[in-house]
Amino acid sequence: MARKGGMRGDARRNAMFVAPMALLAVLLVALPLIYVLGTSLVQTGEDFSLGATFTLDNYKRLLRADYLQVFLNSLQLALLTTLVSLLIGYPFGYCMARAGRRWKALLMMLVIIPFWTSALVRIYGWKILLQANGPINAVLRGLGLIDKNIKFLGSYGSVLLAMVYCMISMMILPCHSAVDKMDFTLVEAARDLGSRPWRAFLDVTLPLTMPGILAGCVLVFVPSVGIFYLSDIMGGGLVLVGNLIRDQLLKVRDWNTGSAMSMVLILITAGVYLVYRKSGGDDLGVF
């Protein structure tokens, strides 16, 4: 009897701790999402007030070749961002995990410190470096490699650079943590049994660090689908899903279509996460 009472007390205490979080989650996440969902399913009048008539027209309106192209643009940019981040981030994370203590601390600082500055400020820094009469062109000209300034800004490459730069720490940290936790005696065993280094890497290290790689890919890919301001700042002029949603809300004033687009974007990212979890992915508590 006493035991039971004690358990009920625990449950109540737990509820006390969970309640504020649950309340916040409902207020700040669930309610706005329900509002977006609701807005996407009705037709608004000219006076910005929400009408009550239920309709699926807002979603039907999305079935257009050029909107499909916009979604593909976003997915392509996110995919390329993830790939480049992986190609640079994995070796970086690997070296960081295998480095001596002092090097490790230094490398970790290099990854963490940029977090302390606004991404916007750092991207404007890149803009100055890359501009036509900027330092990079000056160096190239000084070395006699080019006669005419290269217009880096506005190119797809400059957008990709900005994306990778902003997202790569999300790849490095989980990769580093996977390599760090790995039992390297297994690699030694493989080597002792006659395996060449790259073979040991492919057969032992890579499979064992795969959870980190997958987590990193999800952490980079999912936000990348929605980011559009980097393309705007670099002058890329790309039409990404984010641009499309912003223009529907702020320029056309069509909140219903904008909400429908947002719901589709949310579904896509949720889908990626679900596939990741179904295929055995960890929850993303990677740090």
Add this chain to the structure above:
Amino acid sequence: MKKLFAVLLALAMLSACAVAETVNQKDEPVLNIFTWEGYIDYSTVIQPFEEETGIKVNYATFASNEEMYEKLSAVNGGDYDIVLASDYMLNTTREAGLMQKLDKSIVTNYGNLDETFLGQYFDPDNEYVFPYVSGGPLIIYNPDEVSVDIKGMKDLLDPSLADSVGLIDDARVTVGLTLRSLGYSMNTTDEAQLAEAAAMLEALKPNLHILEYENLHNFLLSGDISVAYTFTPFVALALEANPDLKIVYPEEGLGFGVDGCFIPVNAPHAKNANLFIEYMLRPEVGATITQWQYYCCTNVPAREILGDWYYGNAVFTGLIDRLDDIEFIKNLPIADEQKFQDIWTTFKLSL
């Protein structure tokens, strides 16, 4: 758990009381401004007003005219005392009955305003709006890198400008310019005319290097583009940084805009709002505003104070010479706005 709810409930009631209090105390020395971030400077304009009158100014911001309208109609024209927004939305707001008339017994210096900006469609009888600043996008180019003599939008098609033009990333503004250069209205909804504009944009593609909204002057100064079509303050800023740049008032016609202040119909501190408008209309304050915002000055005696700085700058004065040639971009029904957006999206996707 109960305690938590009690605390929350108490907090909610407190905030409700606070709201009720502000509505009731019409005479309290407070002024609530609602506009874009940084559009009325604090240290040079608002702070001196606070010191002079003892009125505490609160500054709330919105990101777009549409957001302003939505919030203002949600509170039925209350909560805010001064709203500063763009011409087309001023018109919508006035037609919705969300404005109250200025008290000309307090705003005695309304006559300082240049008549050019008065009697406009958003306030035909000059009862509601104080035109704060005005301007229109212009073409600006670097003559060192451009061999054609640019006079208007059509010259931007010249093959020598390959990959060196920057345009404003906005459907209404840039499709509007294209329409004007074809001799049509910026507000046309005629399918055939819009299709012609889309075709002209298509022809411009090889020359286009950057699409951006508010940084084209920097791309011009950094040498990434040689020609930009951009808004008044950015043209003025670019010219200040590099006086050798040339500005062009597109010969085919100009886009034009006025941003103006009004007092919402249920403003809690309407008297303070009128006092603030009187204050902003003073010549010396008007001069300060122009020096900060880099737009055309609507206040005649303020221009006299600015003297050469203002009259010597073709960005500001040239617009006045062309006022017979201007066109406001007006609010269109959502379906028509969508047409402009579609042309723009298709164009950008094909880049």
